[in-house]
Amino acid sequence: MIEVKEITKNYGRKKILKGVSFTANKGEITCLIGINGVGKTTILNAIMALTPINKGQILINGETINKNMFEKITFIPDAITMLPQMKISDAMEFMNDFYTCWNQKRATELLGFFKLNEQDRISSLSKGNTAKVNLLLGLAMDVDFVLMDEPFSGIDMFSREEIAKVFTSHLIENRGVIITTHEIGDIEHLIDKVVLLDEGIVIKEFSAEEARENEGKSVVDVMREVYQK
Amino acid sequence: MYYPYNTLNVYEPLNTYTKKSCVYIQERIGVVSMNVNFNNRDPVYLQVVRYFKEKIAIGDLVPGEEIPSRRELANRIKINPNTAQRAYKEMEEQGLIHTERNHPSKITTDEKILSKVREALLLEAVETFVTSVRSINVPVDELLNLVRTKYTDDKEA
Amino acid sequence: MKSYLKLVNFEFNRFAKIFAVLLSITLVVQIAGVIVLSKMYLNTANEKIYEELMPKAEFLSSFGQMSFLSVTRSVWFLGPIALCVAGVGFYIFLIWYRDWFGKNTFIYRLLMLPTTRLNVFYAKITNILLATFGFVAFQLILIPIETTIFRWILPKEFRVDMNVKEIVSSMPEINILFPTSFLGFILYYGAGLMVVSILFTAILFERSFRWKGIFVGVLYSIVAVAVFISPLLLQEFVLDGFFYPLELFALEIVMGLIVLAGSIWMSGFLLKNKITV
Numbered sequence: 001m002i003e004v005k006e007i008t009k010n011y012g013r014k015k016i017l018k019g020v021s022f023t024a025n026k027g028e029i030t031c032l033i034g035i036n037g038v039g040k041t042t043i044l045n046a047i048m049a050l051t052p053i054n055k056g057q058i059l060i061n062g063e064t065i066n067k068n069m070f071e072k073i074t075f076i077p078d079a080i081t082m083l084p085q086m087k088i089s090d091a092m093e094f095m096n097d098f099y100t101c102w103n104q105k106r107a108t109e110l111l112g113f114f115k116l117n118e119q120d121r122i123s124s125l126s127k128g129n130t131a132k133v134n135l136l137l138g139l140a141m142d143v144d145f146v147l148m149d150e151p152f153s154g155i156d157m158f159s160r161e162e163i164a165k166v167f168t169s170h171l172i173e174n175r176g177v178i179i180t181t182h183e184i185g186d187i188e189h190l191i192d193k194v195v196l197l198d199e200g201i202v203i204k205e206f207s208a209e210e211a212r213e214n215e216g217k218s219v220v221d222v223m224r225e226v227y228q229k
Numbered sequence: 230m231y232y233p234y235n236t237l238n239v240y241e242p243l244n245t246y247t248k249k250s251c252v253y254i255q256e257r258i259g260v261v262s263m264n265v266n267f268n269n270r271d272p273v274y275l276q277v278v279r280y281f282k283e284k285i286a287i288g289d290l291v292p293g294e295e296i297p298s299r300r301e302l303a304n305r306i307k308i309n310p311n312t313a314q315r316a317y318k319e320m321e322e323q324g325l326i327h328t329e330r331n332h333p334s335k336i337t338t339d340e341k342i343l344s345k346v347r348e349a350l351l352l353e354a355v356e357t358f359v360t361s362v363r364s365i366n367v368p369v370d371e372l373l374n375l376v377r378t379k380y381t382d383d384k385e386a
Numbered sequence: 387m388k389s390y391l392k393l394v395n396f397e398f399n400r401f402a403k404i405f406a407v408l409l410s411i412t413l414v415v416q417i418a419g420v421i422v423l424s425k426m427y428l429n430t431a432n433e434k435i436y437e438e439l440m441p442k443a444e445f446l447s448s449f450g451q452m453s454f455l456s457v458t459r460s461v462w463f464l465g466p467i468a469l470c471v472a473g474v475g476f477y478i479f480l481i482w483y484r485d486w487f488g489k490n491t492f493i494y495r496l497l498m499l500p501t502t503r504l505n506v507f508y509a510k511i512t513n514i515l516l517a518t519f520g521f522v523a524f525q526l527i528l529i530p531i532e533t534t535i536f537r538w539i540l541p542k543e544f545r546v547d548m549n550v551k552e553i554v555s556s557m558p559e560i561n562i563l564f565p566t567s568f569l570g571f572i573l574y575y576g577a578g579l580m581v582v583s584i585l586f587t588a589i590l591f592e593r594s595f596r597w598k599g600i601f602v603g604v605l606y607s608i609v610a611v612a613v614f615i616s617p618l619l620l621q622e623f624v625l626d627g628f629f630y631p632l633e634l635f636a637l638e639i640v641m642g643l644i645v646l647a648g649s650i651w652m653s654g655f656l657l658k659n660k661i662t663v
Contacts, residue, residue: 027311028311029309029311045662045663048497048498049497049658050494050497050498050661050662050663051661051662051663052594052659052660052661052662067499067500067501067502067503068500069500070498070499070500071500074498075494075498077491077494079489079491080489081491081492081494081495081498082492082495083400083492084488084489094396094495097392098389098392098499098500098501099499099500100500164307165304165307167309168303168304168307168308168309168310169303169304169310170300170303170304170310172310173300173310188269189267189269189273189308189309189312190307190308190309191309192309192311209272209273209274209312209315212269212270212271212272212273213272213275216270216271217270218269218270219269220269221270
């Protein structure tokens, strides 16, 4: 379980996060929703200790992040984390070199699934394919938690479909997934938990199926209600 | 709104699924060119349960037939594996399917439950029909005649 | 340790192209320099002796023999060295900043490796050191080649022969790069390492706190230098020559080590707690 407890973050005088708390469970897809600039990416960065927070605490399976944790949790930012001059195979080799949780078999499987050519250089890939490589590098790790920052933004429809398929496959089975998005459209029926953010705080945290079952409301219905208050 | 991911189409499976097993699943749950359009206001797991009930009612799924694993189902009809798990749990609770340890789940052979499923679906459909047709205020005989003609015409077409 | 070595190798591969380019420039320009300068001398000699009919002895007494030092003091020789020095200097900054800039943010990957983040620091500082060694070693190999070419072009009576050691020790400007004793080597490169570690720490301050970080980084550098030279300052202004030179020397080494350790500790702290992507 990832527990985000009352975290605050200031950029200069601007307060980006003003005490954000939520939890994300293993085996569930948790979706952080909020308009651009609300601090979704900052939250993911903070979980991975890629940016310091001013106050609060983040626990992953009860522990604060440390170097060994990077074998248990992975982050897929919205830009690829490999060098442009690398071939896809180089990037995979790099991962294989450094991570014991890297699953080469799964990586090869994903390569086929996304129809990528491992001899292609990262700099030569289309936006959609770059996103797929990025995703591949994260998903081929046998980790407990996968964080994805806007996996659908700025990508053509066909790539979006391919990426969405990942959410319905065994690739995320038994893992905790946190994804951020500013529009839920494509994945509404795929997510387990929704965390709505606005002006630096969590304004609602709820289970998508429960909202449908108990209130007959779609996730979008709940969002409309909460944001238009 | 049309969500492309909610629609069940035949697509290239993950490499773990061979072409053969893919066809096998399609045959078993009869999903060839079948669209499952999920709506966003009903719980997805219940929509999956309903989908299975319909398949049972029309005989696409027969008593004692093996159904795909949770993982396969999630992949085939593009839902979250958790949701598939939950749908199966619900179906087990309702007695629609039963699972023996380390074996694929099977459709129940309990005739009572099966006929109830058909009955319930039929009743539900008729209720919806009646509710909408009642506002037009037609005599029952005229309505039934109309239904008969329409129903047989459509079937022949 | 394994991760560290892998990172060193990885960083080196990233630098290999620039490194190769700089080495080629050095090779081409220095050898061209040897040829051009020797030919120029030879042309003058030919002009004087064969056209103006100046006796050879008179030519030699008024123009002197050509020594290899006239090559090493020329821009042909020093230019590429300056270029490589500037390259390393520039690379000290580039080695960090290139990971943040551009579409591909490699720093994410580096900071998410399942190894202590200080290994990234160590790998980068090792690469600076390796690059420097590489240039120096290449230069030391190049000099005998150049003197050989020099000897081919110039007849014996017109040249002064020098060996590598003589050549190197006759250039005070770059003596620091080519220490002639083991102790000198340790001291010069140790000091270099310390300077790079201070710069790295300053860079990490900037990367952690951005604008404010520049200020803190500069401040840190000043303090580090002040700590390092504090024994010298004390000796000069307060203690009035209290220490023996050898004691002062030992103190300097200790101070250097303290500054180096302090910089590594500070960098480790910043990488772990304050760095931001």
